[in-house]
Amino acid sequence: MRGLRKYCWVAFVASALLPWNATAVNQDELTARLFVQNKNTNIVERMLVQTLQSIKEGRLQQALDYVDQLLTISPNFALAHLIHGDLLSAKARILNGFGDASVADNGRIQDFKEEAEIRIRNYFDRSRGLTQPNMLVQLSGKQSHVLFVDTAKSRLYVYEKNADDNLKYIADYYVTIGKNGIGKKDQGDKRTPIGVYFASKKLNRPLPDLYGDAAYPLNYPNEIDSFERKTGSGIWIHGTPHDTYSRPPRASDGCVVLSNPDVKALQEILQIGNTPVVIGVNFQWVNPQSLKTQQSLKADLKSEIEQWRKDWVSQDTDAYLSHYASDFFYSDGSLSKWSSYKRQIQAAKPKVAVNLNDVSMFTYPNANRQMVVVDFEQEFIGPALRNVMKKRQYWVQESGQWKILYEGSA
Incomplete structure (x- = not known):
């Protein structure tokens, strides 16, 4: 009975983290989503979902195997360490809450839960890659890509101009935004600005480890920001410290932050310079035919x-x-x-x-x-x-x- 109680709690946590529509998908479809190698799906997120889905189905040892593999790939992924600790502790004692085995700080536990929920919700988004923001967009002859940052989803989406001058989905990545959310107005308000910006080439000067492998400045404040008397500067797209795979959804001083592997995946696009970056909240995502x-x-x-x-x-x-x-x-x-x-x-x-x-x-x-x-x-x-x-x-x-x-x- 005691062992059952331990398992029930872990399964409950997995069910709570997995979005409602993840429990409703056909098993064959789920298997295909989890195990087919998809170049547009971050392997870290795929293995995170594999781990939580295994917990939900009661396959705790398989979940432990998955999270071990995940930590081999990304040994600095704090969320994976938290789940790993809970799985090990569930074998020995009853857990009282998510992260009970690993972290005493309730604020950090909530950050981990939010990151897991956001990542998994995106993973099971049925429209992912099939829609684009309902916006007027035209790239110049010197622009090949546009980046959309939907702050409500903590997600950066990459679209490429195709031969017909329309947009084609390429990939998407989890991002961290400002500690205090969006709508930057004042210097030091730790908010991420909303607007159309352009990323310049990678900064070549030495930077603190906080910025990770690369940093690409955005032209905040733009002309509209300046006219509206918004202050501050130094809004960048950048990576994470080298001992950190990712940061919570709201943890930056206003910058758009990606994991170092994801920043590296974007380097060919960003290093060209003048890359359009549209930062908004709750984009209306529609079929291109609409x-x-x-x-x-x-x-x-x-x-x-x-x-x-x-x-x-x-x-x-x-x-x-x-x-x-x-x-x-x-x-x-x-x-x-x-x-x-x-x-x-x-x-x-x-x-x-x-x-x-x-x-x-x-x-x-x-x-x-x-x-x-x-x-x-x-x-x-x-x-x-x-x-x-x-x-x-x-x-x-x-x-x-x-x-x-x-x-x-x-």
Whole structure:
């Protein structure tokens, strides 16, 4: 009876950690998910699920074998050590709670439980790899991948541009975000920002072990962040200390943190530089065939950008300025100052040419109105000047039309 009580508790813990739909899947399907080698599935997570599923089914020795293998692969995986300790202790005594055999700190136990739940929920997500965020996305000719960080799922998703300029799912990884959650506003608030950012190349200077094998800075604060008077800096994608496989879901100072093996898996993408990273919360995940509305919005926006270019070339100042939102801003001021400047330089109707290349577009997540970040290479040719620059604009919906909220160099 005592041994049964020990087993029942361990099985109860496994059942509590496994998501409800994991208990409902067909056994053949479950076996296929657990044991088929899938290049898109992290082997650490796969073996974690194998361990907990074996506990749930009462195969404690097999679970112990699995977790032993897991620790051979990742000897610094604290969650696996916790489960390993519970399994060993269950042979000798009754356990009173998850982590009873290993850790006295209730806060750490809760962190481990949350990490296990998040990892396993993702593993059994039936739509995983078959959907993408319901966003307007267009990669430039120099961008091959886009990264989406869904902070509600503690997950980073990698999508690649295919031959049709659509997105193809590649992989996804568990991430840690800020201790105090999302919505960074102030320096030191230990929150992860929400928005569209671009990752620069790997930092080459020596860094503390906290940042693991690599660190890739994001351009926080971006133009919108600065306009909204958000402060702070140093938001990076980086790894973990070398004695730590992963950190709890909320444990960073605001950075997006992956395990060192996962950071290494992303290095070829990130090392190119200028990699778009869209950080949001509770993305609406849809089938790619359900993106007709976004395709229509993209077509309308492309048309507006082209009309903006034409109105600039024609030197029709009123038509040109009609493309700017009433609350437009730029580095030197507001719409009124911008309008005055443009009217002054276009008064002589100089003949100019403007060409736009390598255009990219990304919906700004969780904004209070429809907003898209547009980057492009702008070639301007005037009577006394030829200039090529990287340009960034933020377009918003105003009274049902696309308007420019911000414009400046990228």
